Amino acid sequence: MTHTPNENVLARKLWNAGPLDPEDLRRLDQVIADPFELDAREDLIQHGEDPQNVHLVLSGMVCRYKVLPNGKRAIVALMLPGDICDLHVAILGRMDHSIGTLTDCRLVKISRRTIDDLLDNHPRIRRALFWSTLVDEAILREWLVNMGRRRADQQMAHLFCEVHARLNAVDRMHGALLPLTQEELADILGISSVHAQRVLSGLRKKELVTVQDSRVALPDIRRIREFAQFEGDYLHLGEAADSGD
Numbered sequence: 001m002t003h004t005p006n007e008n009v010l011a012r013k014l015w016n017a018g019p020l021d022p023e024d025l026r027r028l029d030q031v032i033a034d035p036f037e038l039d040a041r042e043d044l045i046q047h048g049e050d051p052q053n054v055h056l057v058l059s060g061m062v063c064r065y066k067v068l069p070n071g072k073r074a075i076v077a078l079m080l081p082g083d084i085c086d087l088h089v090a091i092l093g094r095m096d097h098s099i100g101t102l103t104d105c106r107l108v109k110i111s112r113r114t115i116d117d118l119l120d121n122h123p124r125i126r127r128a129l130f131w132s133t134l135v136d137e138a139i140l141r142e143w144l145v146n147m148g149r150r151r152a153d154q155q156m157a158h159l160f161c162e163v164h165a166r167l168n169a170v171d172r173m174h175g176a177l178l179p180l181t182q183e184e185l186a187d188i189l190g191i192s193s194v195h196a197q198r199v200l201s202g203l204r205k206k207e208l209v210t211v212q213d214s215r216v217a218l219p220d221i222r223r224i225r226e227f228a229q230f231e232g233d234y235l236h237l238g239e240a241a242d243s244g245d
Contacts, residue, residue, distance in 0.1 A: 008032060009032075009082040009172065011028045012082055013083065013132065013170050017131035018124065018128065019124075027118070031114060035106050037106055038101050042100060044062065044101070045086070047096065050095075054109070054112070054115055055085040055107050056082075056084050058107060059172075060081070060105030060106060060107075061079070061080060063101075064079070065097065065099075065187070076140070080166050081170055084110070084129070087133060131236070135235060138234040138236065139162070139234065142234045146158055147190055152191055154229060156203060157203060157208060159188060161218075164221060165235055166237075179214060179215045182196045
Protein backbone atom coordinates (compact mmCIF):
# COMPACT_ATOMS: atom_id res chain seq x y z
CA MET A 1 0.00 0.00 0.00
CA THR A 2 1.37 3.40 -0.96
CA HIS A 3 1.73 5.89 1.87
CA THR A 4 0.35 9.38 1.52
CA PRO A 5 2.89 12.20 1.89
CA ASN A 6 1.64 12.76 5.43
CA GLU A 7 2.50 9.18 6.42
CA ASN A 8 5.95 9.15 4.83
CA VAL A 9 7.81 12.09 6.33
CA LEU A 10 10.40 12.17 3.53
CA ALA A 11 7.67 12.30 0.90
CA ARG A 12 5.87 14.96 2.93
CA LYS A 13 9.04 17.07 3.04
CA LEU A 14 9.79 16.70 -0.67
CA TRP A 15 6.14 17.37 -1.58
CA ASN A 16 6.75 20.98 -0.54
CA ALA A 17 8.89 21.33 -3.66
CA GLY A 18 6.08 20.07 -5.88
CA PRO A 19 3.73 17.08 -6.29
CA LEU A 20 5.18 13.59 -6.68
CA ASP A 21 3.54 10.83 -8.71
CA PRO A 22 2.51 7.39 -7.31
CA GLU A 23 5.72 5.75 -8.54
CA ASP A 24 7.79 8.40 -6.75
CA LEU A 25 5.86 7.78 -3.55
CA ARG A 26 6.34 4.01 -3.84
CA ARG A 27 10.08 4.51 -4.29
CA LEU A 28 10.26 6.78 -1.26
CA ASP A 29 8.38 4.17 0.78
CA GLN A 30 11.17 1.74 -0.09
CA VAL A 31 13.77 4.28 1.03
CA ILE A 32 12.37 4.48 4.58
CA ALA A 33 11.63 0.76 4.93
CA ASP A 34 14.51 -0.13 7.29
CA PRO A 35 14.77 2.41 10.11
CA PHE A 36 16.95 2.20 13.20
CA GLU A 37 16.98 3.91 16.60
CA LEU A 38 19.76 6.02 18.08
CA ASP A 39 19.93 7.58 21.52
CA ALA A 40 20.38 11.28 22.19
CA ARG A 41 23.86 12.77 21.96
CA GLU A 42 25.37 10.10 19.75
CA ASP A 43 27.41 10.80 16.62
CA LEU A 44 26.20 9.61 13.23
CA ILE A 45 29.52 10.58 11.68
CA GLN A 46 32.53 12.47 12.99
CA HIS A 47 34.78 15.17 11.61
CA GLY A 48 37.43 13.61 9.37
CA GLU A 49 35.59 10.37 8.63
CA ASP A 50 34.82 9.03 5.16
CA PRO A 51 31.03 8.98 4.76
CA GLN A 52 29.56 5.70 3.54
CA ASN A 53 25.82 6.38 3.89
CA VAL A 54 23.37 9.25 3.79
CA HIS A 55 21.11 9.59 6.84
CA LEU A 56 17.43 10.55 6.90
CA VAL A 57 15.69 11.75 10.06
CA LEU A 58 12.29 10.13 10.64
CA SER A 59 11.80 11.45 14.18
CA GLY A 60 13.83 13.44 16.67
CA MET A 61 16.43 16.13 16.12
CA VAL A 62 19.94 15.95 14.66
CA CYS A 63 22.58 18.65 14.35
CA ARG A 64 25.66 19.57 12.37
CA TYR A 65 28.41 20.80 14.64
CA LYS A 66 32.07 21.69 14.90
CA VAL A 67 34.29 21.65 17.98
CA LEU A 68 36.91 24.35 18.40
CA PRO A 69 40.42 23.67 19.76
CA ASN A 70 39.33 25.04 23.14
CA GLY A 71 36.58 22.43 23.35
CA LYS A 72 33.67 24.78 22.63
CA ARG A 73 31.04 23.51 20.24
CA ALA A 74 29.20 25.40 17.52
CA ILE A 75 25.93 23.91 16.22
CA VAL A 76 25.58 25.14 12.65
CA ALA A 77 22.39 23.37 11.50
CA LEU A 78 19.41 21.45 12.82
CA MET A 79 17.92 18.48 10.97
CA LEU A 80 14.29 17.66 11.70
CA PRO A 81 11.93 14.88 10.56
CA GLY A 82 12.04 14.58 6.78
CA ASP A 83 15.51 16.09 6.52
CA ILE A 84 18.42 14.28 4.87
CA CYS A 85 21.48 15.06 6.96
CA ASP A 86 24.22 14.71 4.42
CA LEU A 87 22.96 14.27 0.86
CA HIS A 88 26.15 15.34 -0.89
CA VAL A 89 28.89 14.59 1.65
CA ALA A 90 29.99 11.50 -0.28
CA ILE A 91 31.21 13.84 -3.02
CA LEU A 92 33.62 15.47 -0.56
CA GLY A 93 35.23 12.22 0.53
CA ARG A 94 36.01 13.46 4.05
CA MET A 95 33.77 15.11 6.62
CA ASP A 96 34.64 18.71 7.57
CA HIS A 97 32.13 18.64 10.46
CA SER A 98 30.34 16.15 12.68
CA ILE A 99 26.69 15.10 12.69
CA GLY A 100 25.07 13.94 15.93
CA THR A 101 21.72 13.43 17.59
CA LEU A 102 20.33 15.94 20.07
CA THR A 103 17.37 13.75 21.06
CA ASP A 104 16.46 10.09 20.77
CA CYS A 105 16.02 9.60 17.04
CA ARG A 106 14.60 7.24 14.46
CA LEU A 107 16.72 7.29 11.32
CA VAL A 108 17.33 5.57 8.01
CA LYS A 109 20.63 4.85 6.30
CA ILE A 110 20.46 5.48 2.55
CA SER A 111 23.19 4.02 0.37
CA ARG A 112 25.04 5.98 -2.30
CA ARG A 113 23.53 3.61 -4.86
CA THR A 114 20.01 4.53 -3.73
CA ILE A 115 20.81 8.25 -3.90
CA ASP A 116 22.16 7.78 -7.42
CA ASP A 117 18.96 5.96 -8.42
CA LEU A 118 16.77 8.72 -7.02
CA LEU A 119 18.76 11.36 -8.87
CA ASP A 120 19.12 9.47 -12.16
CA ASN A 121 15.71 7.81 -12.54
CA HIS A 122 13.18 9.97 -10.72
CA PRO A 123 13.23 13.55 -12.07
CA ARG A 124 10.58 14.89 -9.67
CA ILE A 125 12.46 13.48 -6.69
CA ARG A 126 15.74 14.84 -8.10
CA ARG A 127 14.24 18.32 -8.37
CA ALA A 128 12.86 18.07 -4.83
CA LEU A 129 16.22 16.96 -3.42
CA PHE A 130 17.95 19.90 -5.12
CA TRP A 131 15.22 22.16 -3.67
CA SER A 132 15.95 20.74 -0.23
CA THR A 133 19.67 21.47 -0.59
CA LEU A 134 18.96 25.06 -1.65
CA VAL A 135 16.64 25.53 1.33
CA ASP A 136 19.42 24.27 3.64
CA GLU A 137 21.65 27.01 2.23
CA ALA A 138 18.90 29.61 2.72
CA ILE A 139 18.51 28.56 6.35
CA LEU A 140 22.25 28.94 6.90
CA ARG A 141 22.11 32.47 5.45
CA GLU A 142 19.28 33.36 7.82
CA TRP A 143 21.23 32.01 10.79
CA LEU A 144 24.16 34.24 9.78
CA VAL A 145 21.84 37.25 9.67
CA ASN A 146 20.47 36.33 13.10
CA MET A 147 23.90 36.07 14.70
CA GLY A 148 25.18 39.23 13.07
CA ARG A 149 22.23 41.60 13.34
CA ARG A 150 19.57 40.45 15.84
CA ARG A 151 19.58 40.63 19.62
CA ALA A 152 19.99 37.33 21.44
CA ASP A 153 16.33 37.26 22.52
CA GLN A 154 15.18 37.82 18.92
CA GLN A 155 17.64 35.17 17.71
CA MET A 156 16.22 32.59 20.09
CA ALA A 157 12.63 33.51 19.28
CA HIS A 158 13.45 33.36 15.56
CA LEU A 159 14.91 29.88 16.01
CA PHE A 160 11.75 28.69 17.74
CA CYS A 161 9.59 30.15 14.95
CA GLU A 162 11.71 28.47 12.29
CA VAL A 163 11.50 25.04 13.92
CA HIS A 164 7.75 25.48 14.37
CA ALA A 165 7.36 26.22 10.64
CA ARG A 166 9.57 23.34 9.56
CA LEU A 167 7.77 20.82 11.76
CA ASN A 168 4.39 22.16 10.70
CA ALA A 169 5.35 21.69 7.05
CA VAL A 170 5.77 17.91 7.57
CA ASP A 171 2.80 17.60 9.94
CA ARG A 172 5.01 16.94 12.97
CA MET A 173 4.14 20.03 15.05
CA HIS A 174 2.64 18.13 17.99
CA GLY A 175 2.88 19.48 21.54
CA ALA A 176 6.32 20.52 22.73
CA LEU A 177 8.59 22.29 20.30
CA LEU A 178 12.25 22.17 21.27
CA PRO A 179 13.52 19.54 23.70
CA LEU A 180 16.88 21.31 23.99
CA THR A 181 19.08 22.13 26.96
CA GLN A 182 20.28 25.67 27.57
CA GLU A 183 23.79 24.47 26.66
CA GLU A 184 22.53 23.34 23.25
CA LEU A 185 20.68 26.61 22.72
CA ALA A 186 23.91 28.42 23.59
CA ASP A 187 25.84 26.33 21.04
CA ILE A 188 23.27 27.21 18.36
CA LEU A 189 23.18 30.94 19.11
CA GLY A 190 26.89 31.38 19.82
CA ILE A 191 26.39 32.66 23.37
CA SER A 192 27.26 31.36 26.83
CA SER A 193 25.03 28.87 28.62
CA VAL A 194 24.38 31.44 31.36
CA HIS A 195 23.34 34.02 28.76
CA ALA A 196 21.09 31.46 27.06
CA GLN A 197 19.34 30.81 30.37
CA ARG A 198 18.79 34.54 30.88
CA VAL A 199 17.45 34.98 27.34
CA LEU A 200 15.03 32.07 27.72
CA SER A 201 13.90 33.43 31.09
CA GLY A 202 13.26 36.80 29.45
CA LEU A 203 11.10 35.21 26.75
CA ARG A 204 9.13 33.42 29.47
CA LYS A 205 8.57 36.68 31.35
CA LYS A 206 7.26 38.24 28.13
CA GLU A 207 4.93 35.20 27.88
CA LEU A 208 6.30 34.41 24.43
CA VAL A 209 7.27 30.87 25.43
CA THR A 210 6.45 28.34 28.11
CA VAL A 211 9.01 25.80 29.34
CA GLN A 212 8.48 22.50 31.10
CA ASP A 213 11.11 19.77 31.49
CA SER A 214 13.42 21.57 29.03
CA ARG A 215 10.71 21.60 26.38
CA VAL A 216 9.63 24.87 24.81
CA ALA A 217 6.10 25.60 23.59
CA LEU A 218 4.82 28.71 21.83
CA PRO A 219 1.48 29.81 23.28
CA ASP A 220 0.93 32.55 20.67
CA ILE A 221 2.82 31.85 17.45
CA ARG A 222 1.75 35.10 15.77
CA ARG A 223 2.97 37.19 18.70
CA ILE A 224 6.40 35.55 18.91
CA ARG A 225 6.80 35.84 15.13
CA GLU A 226 6.21 39.56 15.37
CA PHE A 227 8.73 39.85 18.21
CA ALA A 228 11.34 37.83 16.31
CA GLN A 229 10.71 39.69 13.02
CA PHE A 230 10.23 36.24 11.53
CA GLU A 231 9.43 35.98 7.85
CA GLY A 232 9.34 32.40 6.63
CA ASP A 233 9.97 33.06 2.94
CA TYR A 234 13.54 31.74 3.20
CA LEU A 235 12.09 28.29 4.03
CA HIS A 236 10.25 28.22 0.68
CA LEU A 237 7.30 26.38 2.20
CA GLY A 238 4.47 28.54 0.90
CA GLU A 239 1.42 28.49 3.17
CA ALA A 240 3.04 26.00 5.54
CA ALA A 241 5.64 28.59 6.56
CA ASP A 242 2.99 31.27 7.04
CA SER A 243 0.63 29.11 9.09
CA GLY A 244 -0.05 30.40 12.58
CA ASP A 245 -1.35 27.07 13.85
